[in-house]
Amino acid sequence: MTSQIHDQVVIVGGGPAGTAAAAELARHGLKSVIIDEAPKLGGVIYRGPLRQTDSLPHLDDNLKRAMTALQTRYQAHSDSIEVKTQTRVLGPEGSNQLLLSDNSGLSRQPYAHLILATGCHERSVPFPGWQLPGVMLLGGVQLQLKSGLVRPGQRMALVGTGPLLPLVACQLHKAGVDVVGVFEASPFAKLAKEAVALLNKPKLTLSGMSMMSYLKKHKIPFKYGWGIVSAQGDEQLKSIQVAPYDSQWRPQRDLAVKVEVDAIGVGYGFVARTQLAMLLGLEHNYTKVSGYVPALDEWHQSQNHAAFVVGDSNGLLGADAAICEGQLAALRLAWQCGKITESQLFSRATKVKNKLARIKKFRFGFDRFSDRQPGLLTLAAPETVVCRCEQVRREQLDEAIAQGVKDITSLKMRTRIGMGDCQGKTCSSYALDYLHEAGLTENIGVIKPRFPLDPIPFTLME
Amino acid sequence: MKKYDVVIAGGGAVGAACAYFLSRDTDLKIALIDLKKPGNASRASAGGLWAIGESVGLGCGVIFFKTLSKLHSEAQGKEVPVMRPHQLPDCFFEFALTSNNMYPALHQEMLEKHGVDFKFERTGLKFIMYNEEDRLYAEQITEGIPHLADQVRWLDAEELKKEEPYVTDDAIGAIDFICDHQVNPYRLVDAYLEGARQNGVSLYLNTEVTSVIRNGNVVEGVKTHDQVFFCDTLINASGAWANELYQQATGRTMPVYPVKGQIVLSERMPKIMNGCISTSDCYIAQKDNGEILIGSSTEEKGFDTTNSLDKIQELSQGAMKCLPILKESSIKRCWAGLRPGTPDELPILGPVEGIEGYLNACGHFRTGILTSAITGQLMTELITGKTPSLDLTPFSVARFDEAEQKAG
The missing domain is CATH 1.10.10.1100 (BFD-like [2Fe-2S]-binding domain)
Known part of the structure; x- marks a missing residue:
């Protein structure tokens, strides 16, 4: 492939957002390079197993369909998309290059246009015992199932909030794990209030309901308004204390119950992964749901930088929204590069924007339900x-x-x-x-990422 | 509206030291206003107290040596330029050494009175020699400082190996400046600030001084985004940004400008260094938590604080040459700081002729951490009307006016 420096589009992250952007660019005659740290495209959510296997009985059909769709989307345009897997971006180098690291060492990736689709990472909530082996974050638990094809534990509980809890509970159970309890921090009444919002995505809501009935059928306790207090064990997790949470998510410790487990998944939310965007100097604003997110226009282009930021790395909306955002950014870029007319831009973008709006209404319902309460800080x-x-x-x-x-x-x-x-x-x-x-809300700043984003062996500097 | 006796603009090592010494030694009402801008030097610093090392152009100053050394080797037997160490004038030695002598007691005082530990470590600073050219250079250094002979130790290869077993076998020896030590730079700033706070200083952190209030030739205070601070004396301790404030306070300009330095930091390592090291390529210091800090480039690129691979490579190669064990470690972080440079590398201290209510405490270039203590003491002496314990004439901003006049 010959790619001219002056129109080189570089996409960091090959998840739903990055892959959708690359495919959309290809439709309009723009080639791109996707850089991803994993061995396969798909991102954390749609990467799938890292080894070849035919049978994935523990993964639901929706997930398998989405994985296939992503691969198909890429395959249809693979001539226009160069993929650099197992490659990490260490940071900017000079004004129009990224410094990369892979098995063969360091290299520079020049770019004319940049789309960041770096996803999110999990929000850690410290509590006594949270460092014990066996205490895992919910996404990590799910990755072990989806990509590693291993069972994270024999007897597990899940604590946290949001739709990932029942999903992972079902996946664990299908994989043969004894799921002894799922503890959702928010009360059911709060979810019921969001019924209207959830109807924006009826299929997803139905699928959520079927997961709940799966759990009921298999007698897996799902408790609303409960959460983690502490974890116990010496070398390895042996048990956890869970308790009812009040409306501020403060545990009522006198009502705490001991649950014996050898592993747990903890999922109190995610944080946008913005380190690269910050190193590049994009302006960011704080949001409660996603932490710091870049300040973007309606096309997901930075307000003080030419880069686009799409998917969960600009705020957590999930994979379907990430695909829409990737497409919108790609359309805008295609228009900026003179590949499509303004009317083509708007006619195609309108459909995508409407879809994105529906997803947001649905998602914001869950955000309100899972709104993080200060009691978590008292753990x-x-x-x-x-x-x-x-x-x-x-x-x-x-x-x-x-x-x-x-x-x-x-x-x-x-x-x-x-x-x-x-x-x-x-x-x-x-x-x-x-x-x-502590009442400190103004100008509290941010922990600024430093170059390099991942450690570089000194020997690569010889 | 607020009224203070003293307002300090800038909360890096120098501003924080001024706040600490003023609050310790006087009953004045003091405010310190600080906004951390990218590249602020105190937080980018290595924390070396290299009083002799920096005065003779080692440590952070090796870049000058490198330039000379390069000229020397490029000459290839032709007319060889005389390679002289880049030695600062005597007034700087006195300034740096007086400050350096204050740290052991200051460390005790901070621990006992304020419960803060800035990790003062007696390390020495060794200049590692790889070849005869380095030895010649080291000899020139020691010849230039005969009055400090008792602070210099010569180590042969064997003695060096014993004291620094991880230094390369290629080293032929070292000179060690035994009075040069190190601190943790952000702990030092933090200690000054916490001491000052306990002594009653009002700290306005994360707050930017937006303008100076001046009435004729009298500086009356400063403004921030939403507050006004009146004061009898304004101390300008704003590092690489000091000229902006100076212009507002006096209507003149002074030559303080950012000099970028990139730094490379290793992962935490077991203790592999007993003292700080300077070579002809870089300086190397193992900090209290095990990380090894390698510095630093000297670049005039305005307020740019980006890292560049070429400088990181140079520094890393220089460090690996000296400490081959680094090849087993990784670079954890890099950053760049902005030293407040001046043309003669001397700080700018004290009053400005024709301007009332204003003091300079800026232009500390490579040695703000080291010379923060004496600067705090000198500012306190000036404000309380005492005779400064060091002659401030060579540090007055007036020296640049004179230089201009001569040039004119």
């Missing part, structure tokens, strides 16, 4: 580690705030929270919530 005891890399305890945050720390950078400098190898991916959303809860 960590003073001595609980809240930043794993630097082993920062909650009481150190308390001390720093009492001493007048008012922003996240000062908190980081004082306690080292967020200064570890993960660059704050694990702890910064907790730290932000913690500052907000």
Whole structure:
């Protein structure tokens, strides 16, 4: 493939958003390069098994269909799409290049146009025992099933909030795991209030209801208004304490119940993965649901940078929305490159925008239902580690705030929270919530990612 | 509207030190206003207290040596330019060494009175020699500082190996400046700020000074986005941004400008260094948490704080040459800071002729961490009307006016 530097489109992330953008660009005669850290396209959600297998009895038909659709979308345009898998973007290098790392070393990827589709990562909620082997995040549990084809545990419980809970519970059960309980933090009454919003996506709602009846049929307890208190075990998780949550998600500890398990999935939400966008200098604003997200126009193009940001990396709306956003960005770019006329742009975009609007109404219903409450911050005891890399305890945050720390950078400098190898991916959303809860809401800043986004072996510098 | 005796614009090492010393030694009502801008030097710093090292152009200053060394090798036996160490004037030595001597007691004081630990470590700074050219250079350095002979140790290859077993076998020896040490730079800034806060200083963090209030030749205060601060004295400690504030305060300009330095940081490693190191390529310091910090480039690129692969490669190669064990580790982070540079590499301190209510505490270039303590003390002396313990004439902004006049 010959790609001219002056029109080189580079897409970071080969999930639903990135692949949809590449396919849409190809339809309008624009070639692109997709860079993805995984061995296969599809993103975390549609990547599928990493080894060849015919039978996937634990995966539902919707998921299998979506995986196939993504592969088909790519295959139809594969002549116009170059895919660099198992390749990580370390950051910007100069003004129009990305620095990449793969098995063969470092390389530079020039770009004329950039579409970031970097997805999201899970929101970590520290509680006593959360570092025990066997305590996993819900997406990680699901990845073990979907891509690793391994059972994460024998006897499991799920705690958290949102539609992923029943889905993963069903998948675990189909995979042969003994699911002893699912604990949804929000009360059922709150979900019932969102009935109108959920009707925007009737199929999805029906599928959710069928999951609930699957759980009922297999006598898997699903408790609304309950959640995690703590986890116990020596070398390995042995049991958890769960308790009813009040409306602020504060556990009623006197009503706590012990559940014996060897693994749990914890899912209190996700955070947009914005490190690359931040390193590139895109402006970001804070949102409660997704953390910091880039400031974008209606075509998902940055307001202070030429880059587009699509999919969960600009706010969590899920895979269907990500596909729409990828298409919208691609259409806008095709128009900017003179490949389609303005009327072609609007006629095709209108349909996609309408679909996106319906998804948003549905999704916002769930966002309101799963709206994170301050009680979650009270789970960590003073001595609980809240930043794993630097082993920062909650009481150190308390001390720093009492001493007048008012922003996240000062908190980081004082306690080292967020200064570890993960660059704050694990702890910064907790730290932000913690500052907000302490009444510090204005100008508290952000844990700025640093170059390189992943460690580089010194030997690659020889 | 707020009224203070002293307002300090800038909360990096220098501004924070001013707040600490003023609040420790006086009863004045003090406010410190700070907004962290990308590239602020205190947070980008390595934290070396390399009083001699920096004064003779090592540490952060090796870039000058590299330039000279390159000229030297390119000459290839032809007319060889005399390679002289880049040595700063005596007034700077005195300034740096006086400040350096303050840290052991300051460290104790911060721990005992304020409960904060800025991780002062007695490390020395070794200049590692790889060849005869390096030895010649080291000899020139020591010849230039005969009065500091008792602070310099010569190590042969064997002695070096014993003290720094991970340094390459190719090293032929080292000179060690025994009074040069290190701190954790952000802990130091934090300690000053926390001490100042406990002493009653009002800290306005995350707050930007947007303009200076001036009435004729009198500076009366500053404005932020939503507040007005009146004061008797404004201290300009705004690092690489100091000229902007100076212009507003005086209507003149001074030559303080950003000099970019890129830094490479390793993953945490077990303790492999007993002291700080400078080579002809870079400086290397293992910090209190095990990370190894390698610095730093010297680039004049305005307020740009991006990292570039070429500089990161140069620094990494220089560090691996000295400490081959680094090849087993990874680069965890890189960043760039903006040193507040001046043409003669000396800071700009004290009052400005014809302007009342204003003091400069800026232009600290490579040594703001090291010289923050003495700067805080000097500013306190100036504000309380005492005779400064060091002669400030060489550091006055007036030296640039004179230079201009001479040139004119």
